[in-house]
Amino acid sequence: xxxxxxxxxxxxxxxxxxxxxxxxxxxxxxxxxxxxxxxxxxxxxxxxxxxxxxxxxxxxxxxxxxxxxxxxxxxxxxxxxxxxxxxxxxxxxxxxxxxxxxxxxxxxxxxxxxxxxxxxxxxxxxxxxxxxxxxxxxxxxxxxxxxxxxxxxxxxxxxxxxxxxxxxxxxxxxxxxxxxxxxxxxxxxxxxxxxxxxxxxxxxxxxxxxxxxxxxxxxxxxxxxxxxxxxxxxxx
Amino acid sequence: xxxxxxxxxxxxxxxxxxxxxxxxxxxxxxxxxxxxxxxxxxxxxxxxxxxxxxxxxxxxxxxxxxxxxxxxxxxxxxxxxxxxxxxxxxxxxxxxxxxxxxxxxxxxxxxxxxxxxxxxxxxxxxxxxxxxxxxxxxxxxxxxxxxxxxxxxxxxxxxxxxxxxxxxxxxxxxxxxxxxxxxxxxxxxxxxxxxxxxxxxxxxxxxxxxxxxxxxxxxxxxxxxxxxxxxxxxxxxxxxxxxxxxxxxxxxxxxxxxxxxxxxxxxxxxxxxxxxxxxxxxxxxxxxxxxxxxxxxxxxxxxxxxxxxxxxxxxxxxxxxxxxxxxxxxxxxxxxxxxxxxxxxxxxxxxxxxxxxxxxxxxxxxxxxxxxxxxxxxxxxxxxxxxxxxxxxxxxxxxxxxxxxxxxxxxxxxxxxxxxxxxxxxxxxxxx
Numbered sequence: 001x002x003x004x005x006x007x008x009x010x011x012x013x014x015x016x017x018x019x020x021x022x023x024x025x026x027x028x029x030x031x032x033x034x035x036x037x038x039x040x041x042x043x044x045x046x047x048x049x050x051x052x053x054x055x056x057x058x059x060x061x062x063x064x065x066x067x068x069x070x071x072x073x074x075x076x077x078x079x080x081x082x083x084x085x086x087x088x089x090x091x092x093x094x095x096x097x098x099x100x101x102x103x104x105x106x107x108x109x110x111x112x113x114x115x116x117x118x119x120x121x122x123x124x125x126x127x128x129x130x131x132x133x134x135x136x137x138x139x140x141x142x143x144x145x146x147x148x149x150x151x152x153x154x155x156x157x158x159x160x161x162x163x164x165x166x167x168x169x170x171x172x173x174x175x176x177x178x179x180x181x182x183x184x185x186x187x188x189x190x191x192x193x194x195x196x197x198x199x200x201x202x203x204x205x206x207x208x209x210x211x212x213x214x215x216x217x218x219x220x221x222x223x224x225x226x227x228x229x230x231x232x233x234x235x236x
Numbered sequence: 237x238x239x240x241x242x243x244x245x246x247x248x249x250x251x252x253x254x255x256x257x258x259x260x261x262x263x264x265x266x267x268x269x270x271x272x273x274x275x276x277x278x279x280x281x282x283x284x285x286x287x288x289x290x291x292x293x294x295x296x297x298x299x300x301x302x303x304x305x306x307x308x309x310x311x312x313x314x315x316x317x318x319x320x321x322x323x324x325x326x327x328x329x330x331x332x333x334x335x336x337x338x339x340x341x342x343x344x345x346x347x348x349x350x351x352x353x354x355x356x357x358x359x360x361x362x363x364x365x366x367x368x369x370x371x372x373x374x375x376x377x378x379x380x381x382x383x384x385x386x387x388x389x390x391x392x393x394x395x396x397x398x399x400x401x402x403x404x405x406x407x408x409x410x411x412x413x414x415x416x417x418x419x420x421x422x423x424x425x426x427x428x429x430x431x432x433x434x435x436x437x438x439x440x441x442x443x444x445x446x447x448x449x450x451x452x453x454x455x456x457x458x459x460x461x462x463x464x465x466x467x468x469x470x471x472x473x474x475x476x477x478x479x480x481x482x483x484x485x486x487x488x489x490x491x492x493x494x495x496x497x498x499x500x501x502x503x504x505x506x507x508x509x510x511x512x513x514x515x516x517x518x519x520x521x522x523x524x525x526x527x528x529x530x531x532x533x534x535x536x537x538x539x540x541x542x543x544x545x546x547x548x549x550x551x552x553x554x555x556x557x558x559x560x561x562x563x564x565x566x567x568x569x570x571x572x573x574x575x576x577x578x579x580x581x582x583x584x585x586x587x588x589x590x591x592x593x594x595x596x597x598x599x600x601x602x603x604x605x606x607x608x609x610x611x612x613x614x615x616x617x618x619x620x621x622x623x624x625x626x627x628x629x630x631x632x633x634x635x636x637x638x639x640x641x642x643x644x645x646x647x648x649x650x651x652x653x654x655x656x657x658x659x660x661x662x663x664x665x666x667x668x
Contacts, residue, residue, distance in 0.1 A: 058581060058661050079585045086583020097578040097665070101252050113241060114583040158582070 002070065004165050004197050005032035005055065010064035012050050024050045026220045027064070032166070032199065037192040039200045039208035042217035049170075051217065052201045056091060056168050057084045069165040086114050090159030094171035096151040098143040104130060104154045105139040111162045129157040133187060149180030156187055160196075167191065167198045173207065185210060239595070246596035249568070250603075260564040261604030263557020264644065267550045268608025268637045269615065274546040275633045276616025277623075278539050284625040285535060296390065297504055299511060300489040301333055302524045337521045338486025339511070341475070347510055354503055357386035357493040364477050367440040367447075367470065369423055376422035377467035378415065380442060382477030388414075388455075390493050397430040398453035405452075406473035411480060413449040416457035416468035430454035445481050500527055554641075557604070558648040565597050565652035576656050577664025590657035597649020598642050605641025609634045 010028040015021050024047045032038055042048040053059035054066065057073050058081075066073050069088050076084060090111075091097075098107045108126040117125070130139045133153040143151055152172060159167055169188065173181035185207070192198055192212075200211060208214045216224040250257040316324070348358055362382040369376045387393070388400040396417055405412050415423075420433045437450045449472060457468050478485050494503055504525045511523040569576070576589055613634070617627045 053662050056581070058665075079587075082580065082583050082585045085581060091581050093578075093665075097574070097581075099575055099578060101248055110579070111582045114579075114585070114588060162583075 001034060003031045003033050003067075004036075004069050005030060005199075006065075006067040007031070007054075008065045010051075010054060010061045010066060012047075012054065012059070013062040016062065024220050025054075025061070028220075028222060030215070030222070032197065034165075034197055035192075035195050036213055037188070037198045037200070037211050038213045038215060039202060039211035040215045040217060041202055041205060041208035043203055045219075046217040047220040048201050048203075048217050050220075052168065052170055052199075055166075055199060056089050057081050082114075086111055087162055088165040090162070090164035090167045092152070092155050092159050092167065092169040092172045094174040096143070096148070096155045096175070098151055098154060098158075100143055103140045103142055104135060104146065104157075107143070107154055108139075108158045108161055111158060115162055125161055126157070129160055130154070132160075133157045147180075148176050149183055152176060152180070152184050153187065156184070156191075160191075165197060167196055168201070169198065170201045171203070172200070173204075174202075239591075242592050242595040243599065245592055246599045249572075249596055250599065256564065257600060257603075260560050260600055261557075261607065263553060263560045264601050264604030264641050265557075265608040265611060267553035267557050268605045268641055269612040270553060271547055271550040272609050272612025272630075272633060272637055273616040273619065274543060274550075275630050276613055276628070277619045277625075278543055279630050279633075280616070280620035280625040280628045281623070282536060282539055283628040285532065287626065297492040297494070297500065297507065297525060297527045298489060299339075299492060299507060299523055299525050301338060301515075301521050303331065304518070304520055304522045331520055333488065333521055335484045335486050337518060338484070338488055339490065339514075339523075340486055343511070343514060344487070344490065347507075350510070351507070354494055354498045355492060356495045357389040357491075358384065359386045359390045359491040359493070360384040360474050360487050361387060361489070361491060362474050362477065362483075362487065364472075364481060364483075365442045366467065367442060369438040369440040371423050371438065374423055374425055376415075376419050376438070378419055378470035379467055380440075380470050380472065380477070382474030383471050384474055386493075387471060390491060393455040396454045396456050398434045398451070400453050400455075401471060401473050406475035409476045409479045410473065411447070411449050411476060412452045412472065414453040414455060414471045415451055416470075417454055418457045418468045419470060420451075420454055442481055447480060500529060554644060558601075558644045561597055561600055561645065562648040562652060564600075565593060565649055566655070568596065569593060569652050569656040572656075573659065573664050573667040576659050577661050577667065580659070580661035581665060586657040589659075590653045593653030593656050594646060594649045597653065598645030601641045601645030601648075602638065605638045608641070609637055612637075 007028055007030040010025055010030075011023065012025040013021060013023045028051060040048055040051065050059070054061050055068075057068065057076070060074065060076075060081075068084065071084060071088070073081065073084055085091075098104075099110065105123070105126050108129060109122045112122045112125060127136065127139065130136050133156055135150060135153050135157065138146065138150060143154075146154065152175075156172075159169075167188075172188070173184050176184060188198055188200065189210075200208070202208055208216075213225070213227045215222055216226075344358065344360070348355060360383060364380040364382050367378050367380045369378070381387075383401065384406070385401050385403055388395075393400065393414075398414070400414055401412065404410075415433070417430050420428050420430055423438060424433060424436075431454075433451045433454055435450065435452075437448050439446065439448050441447060449470075474487075477483065492507065494500065504527060508523065508525040511525070515522045579589060613629045617629065620627045
């Protein structure tokens with residue numbers, strides 16, 4: 001089996017060559033295998049957002065190699081990065097980031113639109129995923145007509161439509177109350193059981209501890225990488 | 237991403253900011269509207285002129301006896317100052333042509349023979365005066381014209397009954413007339429049919445000379461404009477008219493119509509040369525040959541210049557409108573920075589974002605252009621109606637205007653769209 005994420009010596013430096021040059025990540029090695037549910041936990045300033053941007057192919061590392069699901073993203077251009085994100089990454093954001101004035105259904109269809117999926121297939125697939133997160137009844141509602149938890153469920157449906165290699169969730173419960181947070185986390189656990197690979201970025205130790213594997217980040221370095229006993233991928 | 241999706245997106249975004257979109261369109265609406273309005277008025281005007289020319293005969297060539305070295309013929313009197321005007325009057329003595337100065341029947345016969353292959357009609361048309369004919373309680377009014385038989389051809393008269401004048405009518409000096417159907421109903425009552433008038437006569441007088449004319453033909457009066465004329469034209473042979481009304485023989489003007497395919501310029505040159513030869517030794521008079529065609533051409537030129545001027549003003553309005561569109565697109569891009577970031581994170585490539593915003597700008601301009609065209613046609617048509625021209629909206633102008641407004645959308649939408657397309661997705665996602 002090949003790893004989905006293979007990072008070697010990732011360094012990220014901002015303002016390279018300038019007076020205010022700032023190195024955020026100091027050489028990260030990270031391997032994530034298919035079917036893993038990994039939490040990356042760290043306080044603000046630990047470099048977890050920067051690492052997330054690199055994992056999500058929104059940004060490129062200054063040094064090091066990153067192979068995502070067999071694709072070396074180091075040499076990718078802007079449009080190729082878009083394509084990689086479109087097909088291999090499913091984003092779930094803290095503030096949902098649904099497109100305003102656009103129905104849940106249309107929001108979920110969006111990644112398929114950019115992938116060039118025909119309209120009929122888009123509709124069927126979006127409906128199917130909204131059903132899976134329990135939002136089928138509200139699929140023609142606009143984001144402004146949905147609660148926070150409902151928005152996040154739509155966003156999760158959207159992240160899954162192109163069947164990405166990795167679900168990348170950035171503080172997915174950060175804007176939700178404890179009850180809806182629980183609900184959203186349950187969805188992630190369900191997806192994990194169904195075999196999805198999930199990377200969860202959070203500052204909350206409590207949330208991270210729910211996950212089978214926890215990577216702790218501090219000051220741009222991996223401080224700890226713990227796998228829990230008895231979890232399905234403990235063997236790696 | 238299919239274009240229809242972009243159009244749907246753009247419409248959604250415009251719907252969300254209806255008033256803003258409308259205000260943005262205003263510049264385009266005014267610019268396009270102004271051009272279309274002026275073109276509609278202009279085309280209606282030239283259409284009306286053309287129509288009038290066709291009915292008068294734009295291709296008709298007029299030959300007239302004019303005074304030699306008439307200084308008024310060559311200068312624009314209004315442009316001269318008072319002294320120059322006085323000088324003109326002092327040095328010029330107006331004289332009326334003697335019978336020997338006029339065109340004679342023999343000249344016309346000879347000309348007609350020599351130019352038979354090019355000539356469709358040769359019309360002599362002398363105004364003899366207005367006439368009134370009473371028949372009991374009925375009263376008919378008319379303009380009595382002495383004409384040659386070709387008048388029927390030149391004026392495209394349509395006979396309802398009887399015949400038109402012939403060469404024999406004139407040669408024998410017959411007191412016959414062709415009247416209009418309107419004249420018939422005026423004289424014989426509204427129930428009279430054109431055929432009823434044939435062979436009947438009516439009495440009248442011209443400047444005190446009594447005249448009795450027999451009706452040999454009735455033509456259909458062509459209504460021009462909305463008001464019904466009280467008097468119509470009554471035609472009699474010009475030779476009979478000259479004889480019966482004791483006019484001096486000879487003709488001062490005649491109208492020529494060429495056969496189809498005859499070039500008017502060389503024809504006019506040859507005609508001028510032909511008649512000019514008779515006047516080579518005449519100290520006071522000569523002939524001038526002219527055609528309305530040139531007048532129409534110069535008028536078209538004035539119209540073109542006017543259109544050009546208005547178009548320049550409209551172009552400025554469109555430029556300002558385009559800048560307005562650019563401005564609002566910048567605002568739209570800024571407002572939606574985060575949305576752009578999300579779209580990029582979900583896999584939208586730069587050109588997808590570029591196209592989305594260009595389509596939005598184009599749609600603003602397209603809607604503005606369409607409103608402008610509708611408004612322009614409405615205003616232009618209203619103007620044409622007020623000025624009493626037949627309304628002639630220009631389809632090509634409308635198509636060009638709409639296409640042009642779309643081009644404005646592309647041009648002024650490109651820069652904001654490019655800014656959107658080149659946003660850094662991380663920055664855009666973080667934008668509050």
